[in-house]
Amino acid sequence: MESYLHDWRQDALNKAQYESAIFVGDKLLALTGDDKDAFWLAQVHFAMGNYTRAQALLSKSNLIARNASCRYLAAHCLIKQSRFDDALAVLGERNPTHLIPSSANKRKATGSGPAGGVANVFDRAKECYKDAVRIDVQCFEAFQQLTKNALMAPDEEWEFLQSLNFDSIAVSTGSGSEADGNSDMDAAQEAADFTRMLYSTRLSKYRNPEGFATAVECLTSHYRLGGNADLLLARADLAYTQCRYEDALALTSSVLEEDRYNFGAYPLHLACLFELRMKNVLFLVAHDLADQHPEEPCSWLAVGVYYFATDRIAEARRYFSKASMMDAHYGPAWIGFAHTFAAEGEHDQAISAYSTAARLFTGTHLPQVFLGMQHHAMNNMAVAEEFLKTAYGLCREDPLLLNEMGVVCYHQDRPRDAATLFRKALEVADDMDCDPQAWLSARTNLGHAYRRMRLFREALDQFDEVLRLGGKNPAVFCAKGLIHLERGRPDEATVVLHEALAVRPQDPIATELLSTALAEMTASRHVLQLPGGNAKSRGDHAMGEVGDGDEMDNEDATEDDEDDEDDGVDAETMAGFEQELLQRRDEAQQRLAAALQNGGSSTRSRRMQTSSRSKSKGRGKGKMRSSARDDNDEEDEAELEVGEAALATNDDPFEDDSVARHRLRRTMGSNIRQKRKARSSRAVVRQSNSRKRPLNPTGNAIVAQNWDKKQTLSQNYRRLGLMNRLHNPAGGVERLGTDVEAARKQAAALAAAQQTVDLLRINGQAGLLQGGAAAVAAARSATSKAAAAGGVREVRVERDADGKIVRIVRDEAEMKTGSAVLRPIDDLLSVMENQEEWAGFGDETAVVTSSATTPVVAALEAMARQPVGPHHVRHQSQGERSWLQTLADHYGTAEPDDNTLAAMARDRRRNPMQRTAADLGRRLANFRANGGSVTA
Incomplete structure (x- = not known):
């Protein structure tokens, strides 16, 4: 019966019929009471997700204490319930390291690696995982955690692999005879070598690429694993490290063709798509993963990468954060999350995110590199150098790291150290068989370092190599032009800088350097020298001022001297040249005067004749057109002669001819281009007159009924009593709700008062001059009437530091009379506000009663007072x-x-x-x- 139940349970497990397996397993455990049957039943509960039932079953009869397998499964149940402290208590505080030399008990490796990793005790988790692999070299899960979470540096990974005892693997092939024993030994040795090669493909590709290539070659040729997904991913990882993104993408695509949802391949696949800017493919991949597997962090990583590739940084940050929250140890999500801050220049947040990644993944150097780059962007060179040195201690074979270290040295005025690091970066990239175009930036940086060291020939060689590999780059052309300027060769610099402007016409650096080169050329060609003397350009003088530690090519100096021997100009020749220029100027002035006297009056008539001839149409008028064309050509030639004469009227022969051209346009009234435009037979393009069409409002029936199409919008609004603009500073002209007659009277009273009142109180007699008392009384009366009618008046106020009004100050006269006193300039801040913001309170008048309202306004107000109808409930269709x-x-x-x-x-x-x-x-x-x- 027990055998029957065993077979039944195994058959149910093979068919994934877990309910049947639980039903049979429970009966079998009741019959036998064996620990193995209890372990099997707990395993079925664990497979179904019943972690509490499995843990309760294992806790009975003291199974956890006396059976290592039950203890291991109980710890897994507690981890699934997030009870990490209890899991550590079950596993024990100490690892069973005494099992390492024993091969018989190697499968009892129950280290607390997962619990320690979840509890963020990374160093202890790493040691637990390493002990688990040492105890059982076939415990691939522990080895996978070490490599996937980057808990070890590249050098440490290879050292750990060499320390593993692969010979402990036992393989049984026979019954125990001597021949079978030899066969077992050979099989065990082959299994050990096979396992070692498989493990070596999972290690970092920055270290020992030759060993990786040997392992891949052996696994591909001897064991026919060339098409295996893990091996293809390892090769893709190496290609990505070598910056061969297209090859890496081809390998990851082949893996996903066989297994579409191999989530281990997606981080590398997404990185290749991002580097190649394949946004459409990223969109499709992200949508497919989000639809089919929304519970996987890789799905939201793909969405974040797509948004990051399309420069939608906020959305990318949101989905990177979501992926990191789903799996706190998902490295690509943390790095992408930090990249979003770096892309926006938020250096502090980026440093915080990179620091978290560096704390979680202690074995990889990339977070330290990114931290150094952020501090370099913030100009914290000392801190950046410390982070980059820390990264260099973890990985010494990354060209990116070496290039960044060289950039920091360059900005610290250490060009020799920078050049050494740039050369080493290029050497490492060449040893790794990287794509040369991927490291053009390092070669460019090396050229700049040589330039700072004044090794101009070596710098030019590097820049030429960059142009050969990467195509035309205006920045590289500018660097070459700067070198030629420093060598005192403005002619060569001009040629190179023109090439830079041909690639990018608006480049500011190339434009500035070209202006400098042209200025140096002009200065060097117009220096007068004594007979037999030699002139040296400013660039050659600068080349002579080389420091003690700088190097200078003797051959270059010799070439410079040979180029400068022909720069001397005889004084007599120069004098003759100046005399010839003066003579040509006088002749040009005479030609200009004659042209202005003879041709100025007939220009308009010729233009009219030409215009009439150009408008003639028909096949029979070809001769007339030919004649007109000849006349026009003659007129253009005459105009050109006049222009040449005008250009020659400048007193300075080296002055720009723009002033002369301007004088020509002012004198003649038009230039050649305008005349040709007037002769053209094409119709003149005129703007549409749609903006001048009368407005026909249809929004309101009352306004549409009273609208006059012959008037403008402002005229209609003013006639209807509506406001088309705001107050005076905004361009308003209407004073709605005001009595025009009252406003006119008040304005007259204020004008009379200002003619007779000494506003500045110069005389010291209460501000009164001739007839002043009566004028002031009239002004006060008008102002008080306006105030009584509810208008706006002027008062004294007190303001706080922000300019807000604290209180209104009323003087004695105002308190006695109950009306405001006319003192327009007593409050300077009020006057300033009136002029700048409100254009003065004097424009405001008294508010009138409703009698001034137009019929249209009354009708609109009546319409507005109508009650709102009942709310119509929307019904679903x-x-x-x-x-x-x-x-x-x-x-x-x-x-x-x-x-x-x-x-x-x-x-x-x-x-x-x-x-x-x-x-x-x-x-x-x-x-x-x-x-x-x-x-x-």
């Missing part, structure tokens, strides 16, 4: 109810919870319009309120 009925029937409920609503929102077949979960919830609530339910 039959099509919408049919669609909601389909959703409710498929998901089995018309009142779904949040998870069901989310599933409905993701359902592209039954939710083709991609309604959100909140929108679906509102529509289903209305559906239920109108009697909707699931179809029975």
